[in-house]
Amino acid sequence: MISEPAYDDHDLTVLRTLRRGQIVRGTVIEIAGFGVTFVDIGGCTAMINIPELSWRPINHPSDVVTVGQEVTAEILDVDIERRRVPLSLKALQDDPLPQLRQRIGQAVTGPVTKLVPFGAFIRIEDTGNGFEGLLRNSELGDDHVQVGDLVTVKIAQIDITRRRIELTRGR
Template sequence: MSCSAGSRRIRRSWSAVSRPPSKMRPTLFNGMRGPAGRKCSGVVSAPPGRARGRGLRRGQVITGTVTEIASFGVTFVDIGGFTAVINIPELSWRHINSPSDIVTVGQEITAEILDVDMASERVPLSLKALQADPMQDLARQVGQIVTGPVTKLVPFGAFVRIEESENGLEGPVHNIELADGHVERPEDVVRLGEALTVKILEVDPTRRRIALSHKQALDGAPKGHRHT
């Protein structure tokens, strides 16, 4: 349809409307000029964020640059003009206190896309999805006796780090597994920072569960014993 034909159709349509054409909102028509004299493109443009996010898919491995580390723990990443996010649990399999323990602003990273929601312009990423889960290796060490530092005391027991690295995996030793007799409080038996020998009773990577025992470690043979 030509622009002139479209304009005639527009003018005819005014007669069916009670209000004068000058007070109506301009209407854009594909391939013609509307009442305001603006030429219509025929294409409805997507918001900038959605346009840049096209082509992203779940499971895709992408490279981006860290642009910001928010005070509430979210890391923002520029992936070719679109801003994606990484929440703290997706930065590492191991416990971290802050995203800055893993990434820095300006750093180039490679991550996996967990989801793509263009309606809310939300694309969460994961660094740990591309890393080996250390619990899988630890699961093969069930039954071994190790020595590690007590990292935390809680009412039900003590946590002991059983890997050598500072942010290594740790697990709880419940009060009942701290000594043969009744233990009312863990601080009655161990101190924070003390090296404690424990036996690895259970490692469940799916449930993210580790169970340790100091009592059973004392009864166990030294074979396979290691220090962390």
């Protein structure tokens, strides 16, 4: 298991050639239990933290990448002193959330994914890592829902900055 990349003189030479914003290609060499994915880029080990793997919600890096997979990523920073190179896959992808704005007011049916004291989260896309929106308790009324129940809602509002989707029953 790789806990901290070890660098030799060759790695230092490679590090000095890297620049923020540069697009690199590498191979996933390890997916750590704490959410970091390690990538070999030209003999140097770089890393991708969970928030930089995808615009979509994920539970674990293995939802997006696998060991041995070739990836293309953008370099976020090159810290020669600490010998760290954070990468981003999502920097090379369009954020799909603004496209969902076109669906405001549309009815969608999705499963309840999580219950919280102030409402229920409902997946509004047909994929396992699809976006979820919040249906507040005030919108649920007397309905009692459980995780897994299918609920029909309308997309009321999308806050791209805070990455939040509000749902309504639209009664």
